[in-house]
Amino acid sequence: MSREPDARPGESGAVVSGERWLVVGLGNPGPKYAGNRHNVGFMVVDELAAQRGERWRLHKAHAQVVETRVGDAPVVLAKPASYMNLSGGPVAKLSAFYKVPVDRIIVVHDELDIPFARLKLKRGGGSAGHNGLRSITASLGSPDYVRVRVGIGRPPGRMDAASFVLQDFSTAERKELDVHVARAADAVETVVTSGLEKAQLVYHTAAS
Numbered sequence: 001m002s003r004e005p006d007a008r009p010g011e012s013g014a015v016v017s018g019e020r021w022l023v024v025g026l027g028n029p030g031p032k033y034a035g036n037r038h039n040v041g042f043m044v045v046d047e048l049a050a051q052r053g054e055r056w057r058l059h060k061a062h063a064q065v066v067e068t069r070v071g072d073a074p075v076v077l078a079k080p081a082s083y084m085n086l087s088g089g090p091v092a093k094l095s096a097f098y099k100v101p102v103d104r105i106i107v108v109h110d111e112l113d114i115p116f117a118r119l120k121l122k123r124g125g126g127s128a129g130h131n132g133l134r135s136i137t138a139s140l141g142s143p144d145y146v147r148v149r150v151g152i153g154r155p156p157g158r159m160d161a162a163s164f165v166l167q168d169f170s171t172a173e174r175k176e177l178d179v180h181v182a183r184a185a186d187a188v189e190t191v192v193t194s195g196l197e198k199a200q201l202v203y204h205t206a207a208s
Contacts, residue, residue, distance in 0.1 A: 035168035061093035085131040088139025114151030
């Protein structure tokens with residue numbers, strides 16, 4: 001039976017206590033990439049795990065996972081152990097293993113088209129050239145997961161975007177990065193506890 005859009009989990013007024021969520025941070029594995037702009041999704045789920053005193057463990061789906069709670073909801077935090085362009089396989093396997101439907105999956109990722117220190121949230125849409133999103137959509141067979149889009153801004157001058165995202169945040173950005181990451185973590189929590197619409201109302205503004 002099909003459901004109307006406003007009946008989806010995570011939309012305003014439709015949060016059901018006790019339903020499990022899967023929150024996936026995107027990045028590339030290994031210390032070489034840890035500080036890259038492309039890894040800000042990993043940073044956000046690391047923040048969510050650290051706030052709860054949880055430690056990561058390797059799951060057979062080829063991902064690092066933490067099983068925890070956000071409000072009354074059980075939540076699986078995940079970091080695919082594959083490279084960014086192969087993120088979809090682990091995400092689809094985790095979705096199947098934990099029986100989490102697409103509409104209760106949240107993907108946290110870097111976004112070139114949003115200025116640094118800004119956030120945008122949405123459900124569905126295209127990949128906008130983001131290889132991690134392209135892989136996830138293909139593996140899940142649907143684009144209708146929630147995206148927490150963490151702004152990293154555009155590369156300066158004529159710098160190639162692929163090179164830009166694989167560089168570490170600048171010295172100036174690092175001074176604000178912890179606040180930016182914590183705010184994105186708060187946005188994830190708001191989606192789970194209060195719905196996507198409420199999270200959009202709160203976080204679609206410049207950071208104070």
